[in-house]
Amino acid sequence: MIDNQKGVPAEEVFPELTRDVIDRMSNAKSARLQEVMEVVIRHLHAIVRESKITQGEWWQAIDFLTRAGQMCSESRQELILLSDILGISMLVDAVDNVVGPGISDSTVLGPFYAGHQRELALGDSILLREEASEPLVMSGNVTDPEGQPVANALIEVWQTAPNQLYDVQDTDQPQGHLRASLRTDMAGTYRFRTIMPVSYPIPDDGPAGQLLAAMGRHPFRPAHIHFMISAPGYRTLVTHLFFEGDEFLESDAVFGVKPSLVVRPEVKEATNTVEYNFGLARELRTEESGSPSFVAGNKGIRSSEF
Numbered sequence: 461m462i463d464n465q466k467g468v469p470a471e472e473v474f475p476e477l478t479r480d481v482i483d484r485m486s487n488a489k490s491a492r493l494q495e496v497m498e499v500v501i502r503h504l505h506a507i508v509r510e511s512k513i514t515q516g517e518w519w520q521a522i523d524f525l526t527r528a529g530q531m532c533s534e535s536r537q538e539l540i541l542l543s544d545i546l547g548i549s550m551l552v553d554a555v556d557n558v559v560g561p562g563i564s565d566s567t568v569l570g571p572f573y574a575g576h577q578r579e580l581a582l583g584d585s586i587l588l589r590e591e592a593s594e595p596l597v598m599s600g601n602v603t604d605p606e607g608q609p610v611a612n613a614l615i616e617v618w619q620t621a622p623n624q625l626y627d628v629q630d631t632d633q634p635q636g637h638l639r640a641s642l643r644t645d646m647a648g649t650y651r652f653r654t655i656m657p658v659s660y661p662i663p664d665d666g667p668a669g670q671l672l673a674a675m676g677r678h679p680f681r682p683a684h685i686h687f688m689i690s691a692p693g694y695r696t697l698v699t700h701l702f703f704e705g706d707e708f709l710e711s712d713a714v715f716g717v718k719p720s721l722v723v724r725p726e727v728k729e730a731t732n733t734v735e736y737n738f739g740l741a742r743e744l745r746t747e748e749s750g751s752p753s754f755v756a757g758n759k760g761i762r763s764s765e766f
Contacts, residue, residue, distance in 0.1 A: 478505045531666040535628040537571040541668040544714035558741035562605035567716040572626045580642045585653040588634040593655035600736045601648045609648025613691040624660035657683040682706035694740040
C-alpha cells in the first residue's frame, strides 16, 4: 500500500516500483530483451507519472490495444497501422536503415505486403484485369553504392486499384492484381507496366482510425507504388515512389514521404513514364545485421517487414 501521491513531484511517485520491475529481469534469457525492456519500462512508468494516468484511462488504453489486436487478420494488420500513424514505423526506419551516397531512401512497409508474387518478364504488366486508368511504364536500374549494376535483384511491387483498395481488401479484384515480382537483367535494369496510382485512405474503421479522428487527423496517403528490392549481399530496400502534385504529400497519414522519393511522370509516346534508379546498401556483417527474435511467437517475418 502507498499513500495518496497527489502533490508529489511526478518523478518521486513510487520510484522503487520501477527499479524493482527492472531488477527482476536479471535472469532474462536474452541480453537484448533485457536492454530493450528496461528502457520500455522506464519510459512507460514515466508516462504514467507525468500524465497522472487514472485507472479509468488505463483501462481505456488496454481496451484500445485489445480491440486493435482483435482487428488483425491475414489480410489486415491493425498494429502496423497504429505504428504507422504514430510515426513509430518511420522512426524505426530512420534508426535501422543505412543512408549515404548511392543508397536509396527507405520508407515504411505498410500493412498490405502480401508475400512473394508471380514473377514477370521484363516489361510485363502487373495488372490482372483492365482498369479505366492512365497507363504507366516504370523502369530504371538497381545498383550498388558505387553505381555498379546489381543483376538478378528481386523487385516486389504493389499498389492499390483506382477504387483506392488493394486486392487483399477487395474481393472483386483478382488475387495478385496490381502486385508482382520481377528480376533485374544483367545490366541491373527493371521495367514493368502498370497504371497511375491514386491517393487513398488507410483503413479507418478500427481502433487506429478512431485514434486518428480523435487526434483531428485525416487518414489519407498520397498516391504511391510500393517497392521491396532484395539481392544476396545487400540490405533489403523497402520504399515507395510518390507522385508529384498529390494533395497529401505534405500530410501523409503515416509520415512516409521523403523528397527523394517523389517523382514526376513524363509522357513518352502518349504514355506516362517514370525512370527511377535504386541504390542498395551492402549487407552488414552477420553479427551486426540484427538480433534473433527474443520473444515467443515469431513467424519468421523478414526483419524488413516490421
